[in-house]
Amino acid sequence: MRLVRQFTRAPERRGRVGERFRPEIARAVLAWFRHARRPLPWRASRDPYRIWVAEVLLQQTRVEQAAPYFERFVRRFPDVASLARAPTQQVLKAWEGAGYYARARRLRQAAGILVREHGGALPRTVDALERLPGVGAYTARAIGALAFDLPVVPLDANVLRVAARWAREERDVGRRAVQEELRARLERSIPSGASGAFAEGLMELGELVCRPRRPRCDACPVAFGCRAYRELAAPGRLPRSTRRPARPHVRAAVVALRHGSRWLVQRRPAGGLLGGLWEFPGGKLERGERPVDAARRELREETGVAVGRLAPVGVVRHGYSHFTVELHVFEGRARAMSSPARGRRWATLAEISRLPLPRATGKILGALRARRPRTHGRPPGRTSPGSR
Numbered sequence: 001m002r003l004v005r006q007f008t009r010a011p012e013r014r015g016r017v018g019e020r021f022r023p024e025i026a027r028a029v030l031a032w033f034r035h036a037r038r039p040l041p042w043r044a045s046r047d048p049y050r051i052w053v054a055e056v057l058l059q060q061t062r063v064e065q066a067a068p069y070f071e072r073f074v075r076r077f078p079d080v081a082s083l084a085r086a087p088t089q090q091v092l093k094a095w096e097g098a099g100y101y102a103r104a105r106r107l108r109q110a111a112g113i114l115v116r117e118h119g120g121a122l123p124r125t126v127d128a129l130e131r132l133p134g135v136g137a138y139t140a141r142a143i144g145a146l147a148f149d150l151p152v153v154p155l156d157a158n159v160l161r162v163a164a165r166w167a168r169e170e171r172d173v174g175r176r177a178v179q180e181e182l183r184a185r186l187e188r189s190i191p192s193g194a195s196g197a198f199a200e201g202l203m204e205l206g207e208l209v210c211r212p213r214r215p216r217c218d219a220c221p222v223a224f225g226c227r228a229y230r231e232l233a234a235p236g237r238l239p240r241s242t243r244r245p246a247r248p249h250v251r252a253a254v255v256a257l258r259h260g261s262r263w264l265v266q267r268r269p270a271g272g273l274l275g276g277l278w279e280f281p282g283g284k285l286e287r288g289e290r291p292v293d294a295a296r297r298e299l300r301e302e303t304g305v306a307v308g309r310l311a312p313v314g315v316v317r318h319g320y321s322h323f324t325v326e327l328h329v330f331e332g333r334a335r336a337m338s339s340p341a342r343g344r345r346w347a348t349l350a351e352i353s354r355l356p357l358p359r360a361t362g363k364i365l366g367a368l369r370a371r372r373p374r375t376h377g378r379p380p381g382r383t384s385p386g387s388r
């Protein structure tokens with residue numbers, strides 16, 4: 001009878017303190033997850049270190065993209081001690097391409113703390129995990145549930161969506177109070193001794209079945225207990241979405257300044273966006289400014305070098321999570337190799353490729369390499385159409 005009342009309760013009474021989802025729902029999630037579970041590389045063991053690295057990676061990288069980055073990183077740094085010992089530049093290089101490089105720096109910083117204060121092991125409480133750099137409430141709960149089977153549920157977008165649909169939550173799930181209510185309700189629904197599998201099953205269900213726009217309710221193992229499915233014509237309209245603002249678009253000009261076989265590169269400041277990574281000099285276009293003029297101005301302002309002719313290489317486009325960039329790339333010849341200031345160096349293309357680079361700089365490097373055979377022995381700029 002209690003279940004019947006739950007399905008007919010007025011929306012404002014839902015989510016009251018102490019409520020939980022039906023035990024059959026949680027059991028159905030576990031049963032489904034046992035056979036639907038994808039063989040992702042971080043699921044190969046319950047090693048807390050690997051789970052930690054994976055969860056940090058997955059904070060801003062999609063599951064299907066994360067696997068090769070994860071494998072490269074844990075191959076290079078197989079445990080806390082090896083990560084704690086590594087120079088920052090090596091850690092950034094191993095993280096290259098995954099984006100949000102502050103995550104890699106904080107991983108290394110946290111590894112140092114683990115070695116100094118926790119005997120090289122991850123702590124086994126959510127509070128202690130949350131005190132580590134780069135570990136927020138979500139990641140601490142994910143490590144707690146997956147590595148140590150603590151009775152907690154990490155509430156990512158997938159899990160939040162699933163819970164909101166089960167509960168037919170009509171309120172804005174962007175509100176912290178609503179999230180806390182749903183999380184507490186899920187945590188009260190954890191089957192005994194199965195926190196990790198329940199958390200992973202919820203994530204997997206949200207990723208594979210209870211998708212944001214078109215949930216696959218016909219294939220859902222918990223449709224029998226889902227209020228959105230049972231009561232709404234279109235369950236996919238929940239949870240109420242708050243529209244994401246469009247990503248800003250940045251137009252910038254970059255100079256690949258060359259002397260012989262060496263190119264001038266510089267390291268970005270440690271604290272900011274893409275901090276500690278290496279790139280060619282350049283910067284944003286000013287309003288109404290031509291890319292070639294911006295390239296010349298930025299080079300002069302950043303390095304003090306005044307360059308003559310700039311040959312267009314092409315336009316490199318890249319989408320980061322929070323913005324997109326359009327880089328107008330030019331090649332210039334330096335008359336001499338000025339002695340570089342701190343954080344700058346002259347390097348061959350092979351040497352540059354071994355430095356930690358933003359994805360867009362990697363693309364520029366590819367464009368420069370592709371040009372080399374065609375431009376060999378000719379004045380630069382004659383062979384490749386560029387953009388201004």
Ligand code: SF4
Pocket residue numbers: 162165166209210211215216217218220221222223226227228229235236
């Ligand atoms: S029945 Fe549909 S809306 Fe409900 S949890 Fe399953 S997939 Fe999601």
